[in-house]
Amino acid sequence: MVIAIDGPAASGKGTLAKRLALHYGLPHLDTGLLYRAVALALLDAARDLADPAAAAAAARGLRAEVLDDPRLRGSAMGEAASIVSAQPAVRAALLDWQRRFAGAPEGAVLDGRDIGTVVCPDAAVKLFVTASAEERARRRHRELDGRGEPIAYEAVLADILRRDARDADRDAAPLRVAEDAVVIDTTALDADAAFRAATDVVDGRG
Ligand code: C5P
Numbered sequence: 001m002v003i004a005i006d007g008p009a010a011s012g013k014g015t016l017a018k019r020l021a022l023h024y025g026l027p028h029l030d031t032g033l034l035y036r037a038v039a040l041a042l043l044d045a046a047r048d049l050a051d052p053a054a055a056a057a058a059a060r061g062l063r064a065e066v067l068d069d070p071r072l073r074g075s076a077m078g079e080a081a082s083i084v085s086a087q088p089a090v091r092a093a094l095l096d097w098q099r100r101f102a103g104a105p106e107g108a109v110l111d112g113r114d115i116g117t118v119v120c121p122d123a124a125v126k127l128f129v130t131a132s133a134e135e136r137a138r139r140r141h142r143e144l145d146g147r148g149e150p151i152a153y154e155a156v157l158a159d160i161l162r163r164d165a166r167d168a169d170r171d172a173a174p175l176r177v178a179e180d181a182v183v184i185d186t187t188a189l190d191a192d193a194a195f196r197a198a199t200d201v202v203d204g205r206g
Contacts, residue, residue, distance in 0.1 A: 002109075002123040003202065005020075006129070008175060010140040027109070029101045030111055034098070036078065037066045038094075041061070087172070121178075127198055132187045133160055
């Protein structure tokens with residue numbers, strides 16, 4: 001069983017994907033990490049994030065070990081990832097990677113922006129997890145605060161709106177709700193309620 005989870009930045013899709021993977025005993029791939037790793041490789045090599053040849057080469061050379069690098073997790077890397085991810089050659093290079101992962105015999109949970117639309121169009125379950133931009137900014141703000149990265153709420157909101165626009169407006173695999181996806185709006189749901197809504201869908205009750 002492949003479970004495809006898409007949604008905008010800070011929608012709670014990552015937390016949900018991890019819990020679903022644990023619950024159903026499936027491997028999980030946070031595909032945002034792949035784009036973040038490409039961005040990190042370019043920054044480490046002092047290359048321009050928007051250089052298509054360098055970005056494609058970095059994507060083709062990606063190694064699984066890099067995905068554990070803690071530097072991938074910061075919001076600056078998310079922003080850098082959204083610049084490299086708009087390049088079709090980068091997306092093409094990462095597509096095989098993601099499809100190989102999704103092809104595991106038991107299935108998999110993948111979360112990202114284009115899993116239900118491009119990477120796994122035949123996924124058994126497609127979820128689109130979203131929340132209002134203000135609520136996503138509040139959550140991200142709280143998380144950064146907790147990590148000792150104080151930043152103004154307004155700056156977090158501006159960041160989220162900019163990333164939403166870049167991910168939704170690009171030509172290559174833009175952020176879209178797949179036709180057969182079930183939308184879970186977590187604006188008024190906590191993580192447990194979102195998890196229950198998702199398992200209801202997976203188990204055929206939703
Ligand atoms: O989800 P995360 O914040 O880690 O993603 C970082 C960036 O990577 C996103 O803003 C998006 O531009 C890109 N991305 C993508 N397709 C995916 C996953 C992430 O374009 N499947």
